[in-house]
Each structure stands twice: as C-alpha cells, then as structure tokens.
Amino acid sequence: MRQQRERALFLATTVLLLAGLAVTAAGARQAAEVVWGAATLLGLLYSTASLITAARRREASVDVIAWLALVGALWVGEAFAGAMIAVMLASGVLLEARAAARARRELSALAARAPRTARRDTASGPVEVPVSEVTVGDRLVVGSGEIVPVDGRLLGPAVLDESALTGEPLPVERHAGEDVRSGVVNAGSPARLTATATAEASTYAGVVRLVEQAQAGSAPFVRIADRFAVAFVPVTLLLAGLAWAFTGDPVRAVAVLVVATPCPLLLAAPIAIMSGISRAARSGVIVKGGGALEQLAAGRVLLFDKTGTLTAGRPVLTDVVTPVEAHLPAAEVLRLAASLDQSSAHVLAGAIVTAAHDRALALTAPEEVHERHGYGLEGMVDGHRVRLGKAAWIVHGPLPGWVRHARRRPALDGSLSVFVAVDDVPAGVLLLEDPVRPQAPRMIRAMRAAGVTRVVLVTGDRAETAETVGRIVGVDAVHADCDPADKLSLVRAEQESAPTIMVGDGVNDAPALAAAGVGVALAARGATASAEAADVVLIVDRLDALADAILTARRCRTVAVGAVTVGMGLSAVAMLVAAAGYLPPAAGALLQEGIDVAAIAIALTALLPAPSHTVAMTPADVVTAQRLYAEHRDVRPLVEQVRTVADALNRAPYDLGPVRDLLEQLEARLLAHEQAEEAELLPIMARALGGVEATSGLSRTHAEIEHQIGRLRRTVDDLVQQVEPEDVTDVRRLLYGLYAILRLHNAQEEEGAFSLVPEPGTPGAGVSGLRHRG
Structure with missing residues (x-):
C-alpha cells in the first residue's frame, strides 16, 4: 500500500515536470508555471502530511527542510525549482519504500510455502490430517510435488527440491536414514518418512517465526544518521538566514534550502543496510534487523559452541x-x-x-x-x-x-x-x-582474515574432547564443562574487551546468544530456542555462510559510510555555493537530484555480490572431486578394519589369515584410490588453491601409505612357517602405524580437499561455498 502511494506521487510529479517542460518548449511559459506549481503543491501536501505524522509520533523530522524549500519556491516564483524538489522528494521516498519492500520480500519468500496438511500412513492407506495433528513417530507419505510437512527421517530414498531453504536450484538425492526438513518439496516419486518433530517444532514453523522478527529495523549507524540529519536542520536554516540577511535576496535562501535536503543521510544509509540484509538472506542467513547487521560487522571476538557448530552435530x-x-x-x-x-x-x-x-x-x-x-x-x-x-x-x-x-x-x-x-x-x-566439520579449520582462518582477532571454544563437553577439537580447528582458548550460566559469564567477560559474536545451535546456548554483541544460531536442522534468541540465524548447514555474512555486513557498513560521506559532502559544497549566489534554485534542484541519485546508487552497490570465501572450480573438476569423495567414503570402513585386525592379534594361537585378507583389500581398493587421488584430485586442488605447494603434504602421505603397505606385505609374506610372538609384534606395530597415518591423511584430505566441494548428489550444499567457473 505504501509503495503504491509513493509510486503515484512520483509518477504525478514527474509527469507534471515533463509537461511543464513541453509547454515551455511550445512557448507557453505562463502555462508551464501553472503546471510546475501544481507539482510543487503535490510535494508540499505530501511533506505536510509527513510532518504531521512525525509530530503525532513526537519524532523530529528533516522533512521540514523540504517543506520550507517548497514554500520558498512558491513564494519567490521559482515554480520549476519547486517541481524539481517535489520530484526529488517523491523519488527519494519511492526508493526507500522499494528497498524496504525488497528486503522484506527476500525474507518472506522463505516462509511463503509453509505446509498446512500431512498424509499419515495407516494400514488402510494414507489419511490426510492437519499438520498440527502430526506427532513424533508418525509415518507419513509425501507425494510427488508435495511439501514435506514436518521434520522427519526418510524410510527410503527420495529426490528433494530444497531450494526454498538453501537456494540451490537442482534436486538433491537423499537416502534412507537421512534427516529431511519441513518445507522442502518432493521432486521424485512418493516418499515415506518417520516424523521426528511436531509441526510447531519443525524447521519451517521456526522459519516463519524468524521472518516475523527479521524485518529490517533501524541500525545504530542509521540512527546516528537520523540524529545527524535532524541536527543538520538548524545549520541549514542558519546558513539560509545569513544568506538572506547579508544580501537581502530571499532567492539565495531558497537556493540554500533546495540543495540542503539530506537525502544521502535519510535514504542512503538505510538502503545500504537493508540491501545487506537482503544479500545475506539470499545465501541462507537471516539477519534480524539493521542493528544485528552492524553488530556483525563490528564483531572482533568469536565464541563457538562445539556440538553442532564446529562438529557435525549428529553422530x-x-x-x-x-x-x-x-x-x-x-x-x-x-x-x-x-x-x-x-x-x-x-x-x-x-x-x-x-x-x-x-x-x-x-x-x-x-x-x-x-x-x-x-x-x-x-x-x-x-x-x-x-x-x-x-x-x-x-x-x-x-x-x-x-x-x-x-x-x-x-x-x-x-x-x-x-x-x-x-x-x-x-x-x-x-x-x-560426532566428527569435526571438515571445513571448520578453514572457516576459522577465514574469520581471522575477515577481522576477527580472537576465537574461543565454549562447550559443555569434557575437557579432553574440547581440547582436541580446539587444537584441530585452531582456536585461541578452550572452556569446557560449561553449563548455560558459565557460557553467559564467559560471553559477558569477553564483551568487556571487544564486540563479541556468539555461535551456537542448542537450547543451552540461548542465554549466551542473547547476551553477546550478536548471537548467531545454526538452525539448518530445525529452528530451536537458540534461533529465537539469536540476532542472526543460519538456515543452511554451511559454516562458510557465517564468514560470508560477516564480510557482507562489513561491506554494507563501508558502503553506507561512503554513500553518506559523498552525498553530504557534495550537498555541503552546494549549499555554500548557493549562499554565495552562484547557484540559482532551479540549477540547485537539478544538482541536488543528481547528488541524491549518486548517493543512493552508491548505497545500492551493497546488493552486488560481496567478497566471499569461495573456491573457483570448473564443473568437470567438481564432478571428478565428487566421484573421488564417494570412493573416499567407501574405503573409510577399511581404514577402521586395520585397527580391528590389529586388536585381534592379542593372544595365541595367532592367525594371520585376517591380516592377509586385509592386505588384499588394501592393495586392491585403498592403494588404487590413493593413486587416483594423486593423479586426479591433487591437480584439481592445485588449480583451485593456487599452486602445488597446497598439495605437497597430501602427496607425501600418499607415498608413505604406499610404503607402509609394502612393508606390511613383505613382513607377512616372510611369515610362512610358525608365527612367533615377536613376529606378531612387528605385524601389529605396522598395522597400528598404518592406521594412524591413514586416519591423519583422511582428516587432512577432508579438510584440505573434500571440504571444497559439495557431497555427491547435493550440489551447492558444500561446506565452503563452492563457486562454479566456466
């Protein structure tokens, strides 16, 4: 409704301005003055209404400058200048309304398709019930093209369109046993699932609540800009009064008022902030208002919960x-x-x-x-x-x-x-x-590159486990065995030294999230109390989205400051020129319109893609890496079998049969896989990461794995007679050594290589923000 009103004002004033120019070209100057006067009156009516509304709310308003400029233009007979001011006023409020609507639209699109019904699988066939009646443990049927009504666990394979939550356009293959979130669409044949949450506790219901909270509120920088704009009013009036008093020419005063409208402050700052919120929403990050965006930009200390944040959050x-x-x-x-x-x-x-x-x-x-x-x-x-x-x-x-x-x-x-x-x-x-997310160390490094100076792990887990995770991901401090009160105290202590960002995903994180400078909740597998308490919510299961959101927030703040500085600097110069008598009202109106457009154009650059922690790879490289990752996962059980076989050699009589069987598999499967990685994966990494130095460590462990398997083969082949305890000691030593190398090598590959690409069948769901090239 508001946008329609602003659009009508803009169209009416623009048409009247152009009509006046056409009439002037035809030689009817007096008629043109009447047409321009009508446009000026429209602007005056709108600004009067705005001032009355502000007065009722007891809010200061800089619209008084525009109102005085319009009145002054009519008083001194500068109808063309008045029409230009009216168009300038109309275009400004229209741009503001459209920017606000765009930010709301980006957020509201996430909740536009909330499911209303579900089909319960009964002995007599599927029965449609209200989604509110679904209970945990119900078996549900989701037909082709239907929306998954509640969070659940698949009972069979399914092809899902998850674009409503992740933004990824391609269907995703999911297997039996995998979790599926409400709000996604079944893009394949009918699927069955077991409900693991009620409708109220499911992902989409949480998203709806989050969107209701996430309307673009006033950011601290925007509030500062508003206060500065209000303080700008008496300065403008003083300068206009002095120009009039010293020259006795009211036209100069009107000229000062014409170029003094602080649109760069009133529009550029909120447009940049709302553009940042819109940009973040596209990548699956809901920022609950401009204040949260600015706090995200200011954050210097990063506190993480462990489970579900630095780790996968599922066993x-x-x-x-x-x-x-x-x-x-x-x-x-x-x-x-x-x-x-x-x-x-x-x-x-x-x-x-x-x-x-x-x-x-x-x-x-x-x-x-x-x-x-x-x-x-x-x-x-x-x-x-x-x-x-x-x-x-x-x-x-x-x-x-x-x-x-x-x-x-x-x-x-x-x-x-x-x-x-x-x-x-x-x-x-x-x-x-609960494994450490492969992309977590890379993401921590990205945070530091983005300006975070301190990273703290805060968890309720045991100290031994927490210290291990902390060493792997590279944090500055570890606090273990923390209950919610401990987490809250730690956040407050860190907040005293620098602005904080707290990241968590559990109910026990909610108090700390609320107390931090900005709380970030990971709600990809369902919105919980942490999401309700947080200022920023990630609805995609990718930690790199947070690093990119911080970069987006900082870029938007920089854009806002730049737009305001350029716009207000030019306006100040124009005011001085007008006061000196070198800028008449008509020319001043044209100049001010140009300044406003320039400032708003700068602010809208916040909508452009921001720098991100992405790795460019060609589609062919992605396919190859996904294939190798599938093979990598297939040989994981074989790695654990190395330890199991070694453990079994603990007492006589010693049977080396399982060792020989294991060796056959290691040589046929694992070595072949490592050789394929050396030939295909490492060149892909070198191209993506910028040189062979990034792959030298993995290449060295490939050689060591082959060497250790060869030693094991030679040792076992020598033991053709009776096996003595000393022989078994050598075999077990080689097995345990090989197991340690394989575990370390797999962890390095998952962090350094496979974290760069999405898992097979899940395009774009990769953990480090994959970007295709070519």
Missing part, C-alpha cells in the same frame, strides 16, 4: 567391533541393528541406518519392536531377536573381555557406543562419534 558410525570368535561378521551385525533401528526416531538410529545404506546392506522390516526408554530397543529381524542399547541391558553377568575393550575406546576417542545382542548373545559394539 556417524566409525567402527563395528566384534569378538575374535564372532558367530556373525561385522557387516551382518550392522545390517541386523540397522534393520531394527528403522523403526526408531532416536538420533543414533538415523546414523546406524545411514551407515548400513552407505555400505549397501539390504535391510528388512523389523517385527515386534519394543523400546525401553533409557535402555534400548529390541525386536525380531529375519527370525533373530535383536537387542540394541547399553551394555548392562544386552549382557547378563560379567562383561566379556572384548566388550570391556570396546567400552574403553569411546572413553578414549570421545565417541558413543551401542551394544548389539543377537538371540541373547553379545554380537558386537557399534562405535559412533
């Missing part, structure tokens, strides 16, 4: 431990456990099901499933009774030695364990961990 299966005399192989233990976990909404269940699908295991539907809260899950799978959960629940009596050994590993690695019993016999232990 990943790292190994399956089975006894030496296992009656079931590790793959079968995982298959049975994942089949049972298909019916569970627990976060660990999703990780186990996903791991089974990644290993191409054929899952079957469980029967007679029962869950004991706090203990675990049990049911029938392919005629076997399978039980998952705590060791004390699945093992009756003293724990076997291999189970005690498996329990030590999570304590040392900071991981989680799920014990598996098949037909009441302990069959294996599933080890899961």
Whole structure:
C-alpha cells in the first residue's frame, strides 16, 4: 500500500515536470508555471502530511527542510525549482519504500510455502490430517510435488527440491536414514518418512517465526544518521538566514534550502543496510534487523559452541567391533541393528541406518519392536531377536573381555557406543562419534582474515574432547564443562574487551546468544530456542555462510559510510555555493537530484555480490572431486578394519589369515584410490588453491601409505612357517602405524580437499561455498 502511494506521487510529479517542460518548449511559459506549481503543491501536501505524522509520533523530522524549500519556491516564483524538489522528494521516498519492500520480500519468500496438511500412513492407506495433528513417530507419505510437512527421517530414498531453504536450484538425492526438513518439496516419486518433530517444532514453523522478527529495523549507524540529519536542520536554516540577511535576496535562501535536503543521510544509509540484509538472506542467513547487521560487522571476538557448530552435530558410525570368535561378521551385525533401528526416531538410529545404506546392506522390516526408554530397543529381524542399547541391558553377568575393550575406546576417542545382542548373545559394539566439520579449520582462518582477532571454544563437553577439537580447528582458548550460566559469564567477560559474536545451535546456548554483541544460531536442522534468541540465524548447514555474512555486513557498513560521506559532502559544497549566489534554485534542484541519485546508487552497490570465501572450480573438476569423495567414503570402513585386525592379534594361537585378507583389500581398493587421488584430485586442488605447494603434504602421505603397505606385505609374506610372538609384534606395530597415518591423511584430505566441494548428489550444499567457473 505504501509503495503504491509513493509510486503515484512520483509518477504525478514527474509527469507534471515533463509537461511543464513541453509547454515551455511550445512557448507557453505562463502555462508551464501553472503546471510546475501544481507539482510543487503535490510535494508540499505530501511533506505536510509527513510532518504531521512525525509530530503525532513526537519524532523530529528533516522533512521540514523540504517543506520550507517548497514554500520558498512558491513564494519567490521559482515554480520549476519547486517541481524539481517535489520530484526529488517523491523519488527519494519511492526508493526507500522499494528497498524496504525488497528486503522484506527476500525474507518472506522463505516462509511463503509453509505446509498446512500431512498424509499419515495407516494400514488402510494414507489419511490426510492437519499438520498440527502430526506427532513424533508418525509415518507419513509425501507425494510427488508435495511439501514435506514436518521434520522427519526418510524410510527410503527420495529426490528433494530444497531450494526454498538453501537456494540451490537442482534436486538433491537423499537416502534412507537421512534427516529431511519441513518445507522442502518432493521432486521424485512418493516418499515415506518417520516424523521426528511436531509441526510447531519443525524447521519451517521456526522459519516463519524468524521472518516475523527479521524485518529490517533501524541500525545504530542509521540512527546516528537520523540524529545527524535532524541536527543538520538548524545549520541549514542558519546558513539560509545569513544568506538572506547579508544580501537581502530571499532567492539565495531558497537556493540554500533546495540543495540542503539530506537525502544521502535519510535514504542512503538505510538502503545500504537493508540491501545487506537482503544479500545475506539470499545465501541462507537471516539477519534480524539493521542493528544485528552492524553488530556483525563490528564483531572482533568469536565464541563457538562445539556440538553442532564446529562438529557435525549428529553422530556417524566409525567402527563395528566384534569378538575374535564372532558367530556373525561385522557387516551382518550392522545390517541386523540397522534393520531394527528403522523403526526408531532416536538420533543414533538415523546414523546406524545411514551407515548400513552407505555400505549397501539390504535391510528388512523389523517385527515386534519394543523400546525401553533409557535402555534400548529390541525386536525380531529375519527370525533373530535383536537387542540394541547399553551394555548392562544386552549382557547378563560379567562383561566379556572384548566388550570391556570396546567400552574403553569411546572413553578414549570421545565417541558413543551401542551394544548389539543377537538371540541373547553379545554380537558386537557399534562405535559412533560426532566428527569435526571438515571445513571448520578453514572457516576459522577465514574469520581471522575477515577481522576477527580472537576465537574461543565454549562447550559443555569434557575437557579432553574440547581440547582436541580446539587444537584441530585452531582456536585461541578452550572452556569446557560449561553449563548455560558459565557460557553467559564467559560471553559477558569477553564483551568487556571487544564486540563479541556468539555461535551456537542448542537450547543451552540461548542465554549466551542473547547476551553477546550478536548471537548467531545454526538452525539448518530445525529452528530451536537458540534461533529465537539469536540476532542472526543460519538456515543452511554451511559454516562458510557465517564468514560470508560477516564480510557482507562489513561491506554494507563501508558502503553506507561512503554513500553518506559523498552525498553530504557534495550537498555541503552546494549549499555554500548557493549562499554565495552562484547557484540559482532551479540549477540547485537539478544538482541536488543528481547528488541524491549518486548517493543512493552508491548505497545500492551493497546488493552486488560481496567478497566471499569461495573456491573457483570448473564443473568437470567438481564432478571428478565428487566421484573421488564417494570412493573416499567407501574405503573409510577399511581404514577402521586395520585397527580391528590389529586388536585381534592379542593372544595365541595367532592367525594371520585376517591380516592377509586385509592386505588384499588394501592393495586392491585403498592403494588404487590413493593413486587416483594423486593423479586426479591433487591437480584439481592445485588449480583451485593456487599452486602445488597446497598439495605437497597430501602427496607425501600418499607415498608413505604406499610404503607402509609394502612393508606390511613383505613382513607377512616372510611369515610362512610358525608365527612367533615377536613376529606378531612387528605385524601389529605396522598395522597400528598404518592406521594412524591413514586416519591423519583422511582428516587432512577432508579438510584440505573434500571440504571444497559439495557431497555427491547435493550440489551447492558444500561446506565452503563452492563457486562454479566456466
């Protein structure tokens, strides 16, 4: 409504100005004066209404300058100057209205398609119900082209259009066991999922609430500009009065008023700030107002929560431990456990099901499933009774030695364990961990390059785990075992020395987020209390979006300052020239219009793409890197098998059969993969990162891996007779050494190479802001 009113004013005044020029060209000067006078009156009516509105709100307004200029133009007979002032006034308010509308449109588009209904999967077929009636654990059907109504976990593969949340235009393939967010569109065949959240707690409902909070408010710089503009009024009136008093010519006073309208202050600053909010929204970052954008630009100390921020926030299966005399192989233990976990909404269940699908295991539907809260899950799978959960629940009596050994590993690695019993016999232990995001170290370095001077890790996790993560990502300080009150105190202490940015994603982060200079919530997997308390919300699961948002915020502030400085500097010079009598009102009006347009044009450059932490790669390189990453993930279980085989060589009689089988796989699969990376991946990295020096470390470890596997082969081939304990010691030493090198090498590859590209099947969802070239 407001934009339509401003558009009508602009069109009317512009048409009258042009009509007056046409009439003048025809020689009817008197008629032109009447037409221009009408345009001046329209501007005067609008500015009068604006002043009355401001007075009712008890707000100071610089529209008084425009009002005096319009009145003065009519008084001294400068109708053309009055018409120009009216057009200038109309164009300014129209630009402001359109900029505000654009910022709102960018934000509101995220919530435009909130789902209203869901289809519950029942024995008699799908039944449509209001989305508010969906409960956790419901099985839902999402047809082709339908919107996913609530957050859930897929029961089968699906092709999804996630552009409403991520902005990526291409469909994404998701597998059974993966989480899916409400608001995305099913772009493939009908899909089934298990609800993991109610509609109120799901992603899209949270986005709607966030958008309601995220309207572009007044930023500190904008408020300063407003106050400066109000202070500019008496200065303008004094200069106009002096020009009149010393010369006795009221035309000079009107000329000063004409060029004094502080549009660069009133429009350029908020346009630049709102443009920054709009730009951030396009990349999946909701900034709740101009104040938040400016605080983001000013931030110098960065505080991070660990879980879900520097780490993935969801567990990943790292190994399956089975006894030496296992009656079931590790793959079968995982298959049975994942089949049972298909019916569970627990976060660990999703990780186990996903791991089974990644290993191409054929899952079957469980029967007679029962869950004991706090203990675990049990049911029938392919005629076997399978039980998952705590060791004390699945093992009756003293724990076997291999189970005690498996329990030590999570304590040392900071991981989680799920014990598996098949037909009441302990069959294996599933080890899961929350891995550090591969892009986290790169993102921390990018933050420092953007002006952050101190990075602090604040977590409720154990000190050993927190220190490990801190060393990996490169922080300045680590605070572990923190409860919400501790986090709040740390934020306040850091805030005393420099402006702070706090990043978190959990409910326990909400107080710290609210207390920080600017709180940033990661809400890609659902909007929580942290998102409600934060000033900035990331709805994409990419940490690089935060680094880019900081760059965008700082660029927009620089643009705003530049636009105001240029505009007001030119206006001040024009005022002095007008007071000296060298700039008549008509010419002053034309000049001021040019100044306003120039200042606003500078402000609108904030909408242009800002510098970002992207790596340019050709589409062909992306495809190759994705293929190699898929192979990299396929050989991960083989790396963990190196440790498992070494652990099994702990007592006589020593069987080197598993070692020889492992060697065959290492030579056939792992070495072939490492050689393909050396030949294909490292040249891609060198092109993307600017030289072979960026890849020399990885190339060296490729050579070392090949060397260690060769040593292992020669050692095992020599042991054709009876195996002595000393021989086994050599074999175990080589296996453990190879395992350590492989773990380090994989971590380096994931951080240095694979963090540059999206995972296969998820274009644009990469963790470091991939940008295609060519």
